[in-house]
Amino acid sequence: MTTLPSPPATERADEPSVRIGALVPLTRPGWVGAGRHLLAGLELAVHEVNDAGGIGGTPLELLVRDTAADPQRAAAAADELARLGVACLAGEYHSVVARAVAARADALGLPFLCSSAVLDALTEQPTERVARLAPAQSHGxxxxxxxxxxxxxxxxxxxxxxxxxxxxxxxxxxxxxxxxxxxxxxxxxxxxxxxxxxxxxxxxxxxxxxxxxxxxxxxxxxxxxxxxxxxxxxxxxxxxxxxxxxxxxxxxxxxxxxxxxxxxYLPERLGPLGARVEAALRERLGEEPSFVAFEGYDTIAVLADALRADIEDQAGDAEFWSRVAVEGTRGRIRFSRMPGISVRQWDWPPVxxxxxxxxxxxxxxxxxxx
Structure with missing residues (x-):
């Protein structure tokens, strides 16, 4: 079973790194199974990004916080992660929790890539700081x-x-x-x-x-x-x-x-990348990976692409997501504006x-x- 890394292994204050804050439901009343799969995908992708040289030669570091499906706890975790200097926030499965995280991320000026929550109204007002991989609920x-x-x-x-x-x-x-x-x-x-x-x-x-x-x-x-x-x-x-x-x-x-x-949210057949990741996730989880595990992996693939572009081009909020064009486990990922959706949206994942x-x-x- 995937468990949270110990703080010394996760938060290395003495070593340079590009930090990503990961928000995941790992204890009840959160959906623990979904959280475990989401975290497995996030961790696998971070490992692979670092094996390939990290972000401009600097390793990625995942700072994980358990939301336990509690919006207030998640918002507090977002504040803590901002103080720890994360470059962006990622994850979450529960829609009401993701909405709280999106609000805090927007207020803090942090990019947030929502991995799995589908609620259409993820933010009250349109924002360039938040994007989503999962399809909007109205679509699915x-x-x-x-x-x-x-x-x-x-x-x-x-x-x-x-x-x-x-x-x-x-x-x-x-x-x-x-x-x-x-x-x-x-x-x-x-x-x-x-x-x-x-x-x-x-x-x-x-x-x-x-x-x-x-x-x-x-x-x-x-x-x-x-x-x-x-x-x-x-x-x-x-x-x-x-x-x-x-x-x-x-x-x-x-x-x-x-x-x-x-x-x-999977295609009828996985391509070469998806098949390779599926095998690695199965080994990590000890069971068949769910679509949520693939969402976790794709989250890091997207953020790594966006962070590289941000370092190279000093992209602003409006360009952080619009420059993303990355091959994910379930297809080519780009973000755009969709009618009625207040955040940048991958349109669409396979359903x-x-x-x-x-x-x-x-x-x-x-x-x-x-």
Whole structure:
């Protein structure tokens, strides 16, 4: 298992380095599995950049801070990292946490590359200091809604917890499905037990239930309850946020966790760089790397490219991201302005809807691409 490096190995005040502050959820209530994969990708790429000569001959140094999915803790970590002289900030998986980091980075004048969070409104106002690798939620979740309609699901139930991220996802689904004849029924997953959710599903006669809830709980308990309810054998369970991507899902649910479509951001086939990185990540993690691990690797690849250009050309805020043109593990990465998105955006990473194969839970099936 990947663990945080000890402070002496991570923060070498007596040696010159180009420092990157990495913000990652490594303890609960953060999504620890996602954080571990994200950090593995970040660390692997830093190692490879340094093996290739670093940034203009100076090594990269990763200063890691655990956000534990806490926006206030993450903002405080951003302030601390700024005091330690980082050149930029990177990482984070949880959207509400990434939004807090983006606000602090913008106020501090630090570039921040968001690796994995997808919330459209990452900053209140347009900024040149923040960029994002993951697709905006409105892009990915519309692709998921198209998958639902194509699979014959027009009456959908959402088991949702209150948060800006889940509320945004629910709105995207409603707005995309309604003009196409779809109906969305919302169930309060915080107020209803899994058994009560099953009763609601039976009464509403929906064909699909989407989990807009945290992992492992209450997602795991809801899946188990629905799978065991004989009234709901024809209902498809979906998880657009990607809960089934990680090995913990399969370990907790076994066969019950299969055939649950989710979004992931990988191409149908990896190129030579992606295949090489996949093998290195598998060795580092001791398991199949998730798309989040690739996001971590690509984050450092982008920042190394941007930092080299910044040193060579003294690029300002407006040019820090616009000059990036780098081959990532999942395709060529450039950033641009997208309508309705307040930060620089890679437009777009590959998007798939996949599930775990019922006959082989360790294998993924591609159901739809966008």
């Amino acid at each position: 979740w519309r692709i998921y809604a198209d998958f639902l309609l194509g699979a014959g699901h027009s009456r959908i139930a959402l088991a949702a917890e209150p948060s800006a991220y889940w509320a945004s996802g629910a709105r995207i689904l409603r707005d995309h499905l309604a003009p196409r004849g779809g109906t969305v029924v919302e169930l309060d997953a915080r107020a209803l037990t899994p058994t009560a959710i099953c009763d609601e599903l039976a009464g509403h006669h929906v064909s699909a239930l989407l989990l807009l809830v945290g992992h492992p709980e209450p997602a795991v308990s809801i899946v188990k309850a629905v799978r065991r309810d004989q009234r709901l054998t024809e209902i498809m369970i979906g998880a657009p946020a990607g809960q089934p991507e990680f090995a913990e899902w399969a370990a907790l649910l076994g066969d019950d966790g299969t055939a649950i479509p989710f979004l992931r 798939q809807v996949v599930d775990r194969h019922p006959a082989e839970p360790a294998r993924f099936r591609i159901l739809h691409t966008g």
